[in-house]
Amino acid sequence: MTVFWTTSSLNYYIVLYYLKYVPGNIYVNAALSCTADIASHLILGGLMKKLGVRISFMIAFGLAASGSCLLVIFFKADGALIAVFVMLAKFGIGMAFGLSYLSMPGLFPPEVLTTAFGICNLFARFSSVLSSEIAELPDPAPMSIYTITCVVALFL
Numbered sequence: 001m002t003v004f005w006t007t008s009s010l011n012y013y014i015v016l017y018y019l020k021y022v023p024g025n026i027y028v029n030a031a032l033s034c035t036a037d038i039a040s041h042l043i044l045g046g047l048m049k050k051l052g053v054r055i056s057f058m059i060a061f062g063l064a065a066s067g068s069c070l071l072v073i074f075f076k077a078d079g080a081l082i083a084v085f086v087m088l089a090k091f092g093i094g095m096a097f098g099l100s101y102l103s104m105p106g107l108f109p110p111e112v113l114t115t116a117f118g119i120c121n122l123f124a125r126f127s128s129v130l131s132s133e134i135a136e137l138p139d140p141a142p143m144s145i146y147t148i149t150c151v152v153a154l155f156l
Contacts, residue, residue, distance in 0.1 A: 001100075001107065002120050004057055007153040008096040009124035010131050011064060011146050015090045017135030018142055022086050023079030029086075036087045040094035044102065047095075053103040058154060060099055063092030065150035071143040089146065096153075100124075 015033070022029050040060075048056045067089030074081060100120070108116045135142050 001104070001116070002123050003156055004096065004153055005100045005120040005124040006127045007061070007149045008093055008100050010127040010134075011068075011089075011093045011149060012097045013128045013131035014135050014142055014146050015086065015093060017132050019086065021135075021139075022083055024083060029083060032083065032087055033090050036091040037094040040091045041098050044095050044098045048099060048102060053099070053106065056099055056103075057096060060092050060096035061150045061154040064089050064096060065092070065147055065154060067092060068143045068147040068150060072140045072147055075140040075143070089143075093150070 019029055019033055020026060044056070047059065051059070067085050067087070071082065071085040071089065074085070104117055104120070105113060134145055137145075
């Protein structure tokens, strides 16, 4: 669970920092990013209840890896296309980030739940510190790191 928390937190903040490099109006991009985040959280509960935690994580990291992989391949593409890929990556990682919080009470007994939350959150916050530095690397390095971490989490 710590790997899922760490990966989702690192990549969630990479996308937020990377958003300033997406072509177009920063305010429109931020609004689209928030829309992708809200949509992912609305879908998350039903998806987890219907398919379970493991498959939900696989779908979330799969969507995030797909969006970031397309960004790596087409990093010199048209601005609108880049925005679509970033929003797909944001949708997937937003789903994984929310799933990290939502799935914990079902996976751990109440006696150790707060300890598990604390340990997972500690590693996730340490990884989040790196996200601003990763997002500032030259293209396509940020999204390559994003893709690799999503694929690793996808197969765990």
